Amino acid sequence: MQAANGRAVPLPTTALPALTRANSKTLKGLAQRWAPGRYSWFGVLLICLVCLLRASVWVAASIWGYGSTIPVSPVAPILATGRDHLLLYAFSYTDPEFLHNLEYFIKEAVIGDTVADHVIIVQEGPELERVPLPELPAHAKYVHHQNECYDWGTYGWLLLRSGMVDISAYKFFFFVNSSVRGPYLPAYARGRMHWMSAFTSRLTGSVKLVGSTISCEGSPLHGQQKGRWRRNPHVQSYAVATDKVGLHLLIADRRVFACHKDRWDTIFYSELGSSKAILDAGFNIGCMMLRYQGVDWRDPGNWDCNARLTPTGEYGCDGTSLDPLEVMFAKVKSYMLAAEVSFSKKAAKYEAWQQQSAAWPGNFSALSSNEYLDQLPKFKTPRVLEARARSSRCFDFDYYMKENPDLKHIWGNITLLWRHFVYYGQFDARPHKYMCDLEYKKLSAWPEGSM
Incomplete structure (x- = not known):
C-alpha cells in the first residue's frame, strides 16, 4: 500500500490461529x-x-513471509490481460544511454509481444531529469516511484506493497534494468523464438533463478572490506528471471525485496541475497554464459569461478569479453561507448545492423563501409607498439622466411623483413613466431600492488 506522500507503508501482519x-x-x-x-x-x-x-x-x-510484509490481493491491478509472464523494468535516467536502452527494449521486447505483461517503473527524484518516454501498447504500463530503494527494493514495492500487481496471476517473473541493452538474438533465431524462452527453459525443477551472467566476485556488508563477506555465486541482477517457487523463496527471505538505502546493503542483501536464498533452499541458479553451462552452484567447490572476477568487465571473462549474442543483454553506458568497450560497442553495432536490415533494400553505402579500413591507425597502433616493444631480437626470421616465400626478394635484409612484419605481416595473419615471451608487467611499469 502507499501513503499520500507516495512512500510505501508496511502492511498489517497476519497471525495464524493456534491449535488450542x-x-x-x-x-x-x-x-x-x-x-x-x-x-x-x-x-x-x-x-x-x-x-x-x-x-x-x-x-x-x-x-x-507472514508476520512481516506480505503480498495481498491488489485492489486494482493495472494489467489483467490473462498472460502468465510478468516483466518489471526499472528505468532510471542517470545516464543518457539509459533512455536509449529503454527505447531499444520497448522496440524489441514489448511492441508486438503476446507473452508477457510489462510494467516499467520510472524512478523519480530531484536529482533525475524528466525525459519524454516512448508510447506503450496496452499490455505495458508506466509506474512512477521515488528513486530511494534501488532496483530490488523498487521491485518489492510494486509486487508486495503497491496493490498494482496480482502476482498469483503469473507463472514467470522477469526483472530487467536500464543499464543494459537487449534482448539480442542471432539472426537465425529472430522471429523464430521468443527471447523469454531462453530464460524460462532453464527454470526447471532444480533451477529457480536464471540471468544473463553469474559472478563469484562476492561483496562485503556495508562495503567494509575487512568485515563480513558474502561469497556465494550470484545471478547478476540486470536481467533475471524466476518462477512461482523462486519468487516465494525470494519473498520469504524478507531482505531481498526490502528498501535498502545503501548501495552496499543492496548488493549484499538483494543481489547476492537473492541467489543465496535460492541456493539455501536446495535449488540451483543458472545463466546464459557458455562457460557456466551445467555447473552445480550449490557445490561450494565452484564458488571461486573466474578467479572471483566479475565477467562483465572488459576481458573479464577468462581473458575475453562477453558478447551480447551470448548473454542477450549487455551493459551500455555513455563512458563505455566513449571508451569503445568491446561488448558495448558490439551492442551498438548490432542495433545499427538490425536497423539496416529492417529497412532493406536501402542505402548500399551502409553495406560497403568498413570502420577498420576507415580508421586503420586506431586499430593497428596497439599491435605495432607491442611488436616494437618486443623488438626484433626475439623474432624468428628463419621461420618467417620459410613460411612466406613470396618475400624472397627481401630475405637478405633483416631490417626490411622486420619492418614488413611490424606494419603489414602481422595484420595479414602471416605465419610467424617469437623465441621469447614478452613480460607485459615490466613493459607497462605497473605500480606496486596493482597487479
Whole structure:
C-alpha cells in the first residue's frame, strides 16, 4: 500500500490461529460422535487430517513471509490481460544511454509481444531529469516511484506493497534494468523464438533463478572490506528471471525485496541475497554464459569461478569479453561507448545492423563501409607498439622466411623483413613466431600492488 506522500507503508501482519486445547477437545468430541469406540480409527484419521491442513497453512505462511510484509490481493491491478509472464523494468535516467536502452527494449521486447505483461517503473527524484518516454501498447504500463530503494527494493514495492500487481496471476517473473541493452538474438533465431524462452527453459525443477551472467566476485556488508563477506555465486541482477517457487523463496527471505538505502546493503542483501536464498533452499541458479553451462552452484567447490572476477568487465571473462549474442543483454553506458568497450560497442553495432536490415533494400553505402579500413591507425597502433616493444631480437626470421616465400626478394635484409612484419605481416595473419615471451608487467611499469 502507499501513503499520500507516495512512500510505501508496511502492511498489517497476519497471525495464524493456534491449535488450542479447546480446539483439540472439539475435534476429539466430533470424532467420538462418529464411532462408538473412544479411540476409533475414524476419529484419529480426522484429527490427523486437520493437523496436516494446519501444517500446510503454516508452510504457506512461512513461504510468503507472514508476520512481516506480505503480498495481498491488489485492489486494482493495472494489467489483467490473462498472460502468465510478468516483466518489471526499472528505468532510471542517470545516464543518457539509459533512455536509449529503454527505447531499444520497448522496440524489441514489448511492441508486438503476446507473452508477457510489462510494467516499467520510472524512478523519480530531484536529482533525475524528466525525459519524454516512448508510447506503450496496452499490455505495458508506466509506474512512477521515488528513486530511494534501488532496483530490488523498487521491485518489492510494486509486487508486495503497491496493490498494482496480482502476482498469483503469473507463472514467470522477469526483472530487467536500464543499464543494459537487449534482448539480442542471432539472426537465425529472430522471429523464430521468443527471447523469454531462453530464460524460462532453464527454470526447471532444480533451477529457480536464471540471468544473463553469474559472478563469484562476492561483496562485503556495508562495503567494509575487512568485515563480513558474502561469497556465494550470484545471478547478476540486470536481467533475471524466476518462477512461482523462486519468487516465494525470494519473498520469504524478507531482505531481498526490502528498501535498502545503501548501495552496499543492496548488493549484499538483494543481489547476492537473492541467489543465496535460492541456493539455501536446495535449488540451483543458472545463466546464459557458455562457460557456466551445467555447473552445480550449490557445490561450494565452484564458488571461486573466474578467479572471483566479475565477467562483465572488459576481458573479464577468462581473458575475453562477453558478447551480447551470448548473454542477450549487455551493459551500455555513455563512458563505455566513449571508451569503445568491446561488448558495448558490439551492442551498438548490432542495433545499427538490425536497423539496416529492417529497412532493406536501402542505402548500399551502409553495406560497403568498413570502420577498420576507415580508421586503420586506431586499430593497428596497439599491435605495432607491442611488436616494437618486443623488438626484433626475439623474432624468428628463419621461420618467417620459410613460411612466406613470396618475400624472397627481401630475405637478405633483416631490417626490411622486420619492418614488413611490424606494419603489414602481422595484420595479414602471416605465419610467424617469437623465441621469447614478452613480460607485459615490466613493459607497462605497473605500480606496486596493482597487479
